[in-house]
Amino acid sequence: MFRGMNTVSLDAKGRLAMPARYRERLSNDFGGRLVVTIDLDTRHRCLSLYLPTEWDKIEQRIDGLSGLNEHVRRMKHLLIGHANDLELDGIGRVLLPQELRQYAELEKQVCLVGQCKKLEIWSQDNWLGKRDEWLEQVHEQGELPEELRTLAL
Secondary structure, eight states, X not given: OBOXXXXXXXXXXXXXXXXXXXXXXXXXXXXXXXXXXXXXXXXXXXXEXXXXXXXXXXXXXXXXXXXXXXXXXXXXXXXXXXXXXXXXXXXXXXXXXXXXXXXXXXXSEEEEEEOBSEEEEEEHHHHHHHHHHHHHHHHHHOSOOHHHHTSOO
């Protein structure tokens, strides 16, 4: 459902206006509900925004893992412990919790980056820097990995 990149502004209260192309479907099909949590990739700080149906699948899988494993417990603490239910307001905005905004270094300009089943929320500066870094890595590596060579791009 989510693809493309949108640059949007956070207002002074930390509300993010959902792009119009997502707003109607989110309201009609999902009651305007979303779930946000931190992204576990430690090489960058961003947030992951899920539809409730997708998040429920993830949460059930995580909850089904053994809590005796230290890595599993850590993942539960980080992903589920930071998960917040969000709801679109009357004009299509969601309020991002302050703690999550601070974690992801979100200020005025943010980028929503579609990743099919989720949206990533990045600070604009972090996104542009990481995008340029990844493009440079692709250029330096030259050849695509085997699993990408069969795609007709």
